Amino acid sequence: MNKTKLFLILGSLATCLLAPINYAILPESLTERISNHLLSQALEPEEIRQQAEAISVRVKTNNNTGSGVIIGKAGNTYTVMTNAHVIQQKVPNKIVTIDGEVHDAKIIHQGNSLEGNDLGILTFNSAKLYQVATLVANPNIEENLRVYSVGFPEEMKEFYVAKGLLKIQAPKPFIGGYRIGYDVDVKPGMSGGALLNNQGQLIGINGLLKAPILNEAYTYVDGSKPFRQQIENYRQLSFAIPIETLVEVAPNLALIPSRGDNPV
Template sequence: MNGSPLTLVVCLGSISLILSASAPVVSIPTPNYIARSITVKVLSQDFLGSGILLRRRGATYTVLTNAHVLQAGDPPYRVQAPDGRIYRANLPQRLNFGKNDLAVLQFKSAGSIYAIASPGAFPASGDEVFAAGYPAVEERGKKQSLAFTTGKVSLVLAKPLEGGYQLGYTNNIKNGMSGGPLLNVRGQVVGINGMQAYPLWDQPSVFADGSKADERLHQMIIRLSWAVPITKVIQMMPKAENTTVTTVFNQAD
């Protein structure tokens, strides 16, 4: 052998693919890897819930979460990034999501660059999805690690429930995972986790317009976890917030 790179020719019908052993291997980030890169912890005096690194403008990052996550604690809020660093976060006063269970925080990071989420299209019933977030930990001293669960979209409502919830899925989510991402198979964020299946109190399922779901639909609703579609967030964010950013995936711990 003369030491030249090995070349493999693969014929598919009339198409020939030449694969060189010296060619670089391109690694495509998995949804799990992406979730670990874009999911943060939202803190006050204590842990409140999860959030999503949504946008970056210069050194300023915008974190998306649920309104009820912030309501569980008092300012000042803090954000713990995927690399463990903690930043003081502010509430942008100009952003208003109405009665939707959505909120954003902003923080500045002069030294570290973090990945940001890539929004996906509105999913369809039957689509495989992945839910991520940090479950609340009650045992002292136990490390709080990211949870990542698999499932599928089971019910897409024609009109949203109170809080903007419209995507019902089979993934298990726990307390603390509220505000975390719901991703598709491409690792794109399609929703924001916010409601667990089988609530402690069996209250009627009420839509955003004030009407109530009938009993058959209600029983379907309470068996699923629920997310607010990311498309609603994109529609309501100010246009001035849009920016083109090269996504950098940091190595997960």
């Protein structure tokens, strides 16, 4: 074999061996394209507000008020998710929809029936069309993600939207299932309301407000506790229960509808 042929063979082998190196940059460029795609899907704040108000309800009992979000519809029966601590057994529970109508609510699940998570499931009947939230099976949970916390504060008569940034996802759930930490000042009355991403999708349920009276709120479900400094950091944030929790404990309730399926 002469030297020319040998160089040609070695050159071909080198090309084969080095070619995969070109693909090493693909994940980075792919990530950039995905990020740009997600940004292009982000809704304007006013669009978020309109969508959030359409899927939100006020939840009332004899001596308590909170918020909720419509997560399903079957025939004339709507399903609403809220916090377990918002609703009460053995007393009337009412749901007030966007049009001001008051509906009798039936408790389907509460707390212990959802594996101890601070979630409650109600239903109400109506022939009217109300919008259903878009749930995300695997939402993009990352630091500084733009989020919107919504609901009906006790101190206000109108619907309220507060925007902020997602700051942390706790390494494991706190008692009640709380895990997503964000820098929004959630107000009393917004418990049970929706936490939305910048595409208007439901990623969590409000419920654990900033700086609770007792630090026991930051006890993990396994009984362990964060370090003192971690607790101090957590006290600066509000926390929500991730929507995946409902998917895990009650998958039949956590339907993932497309936007086109939502009644308007």
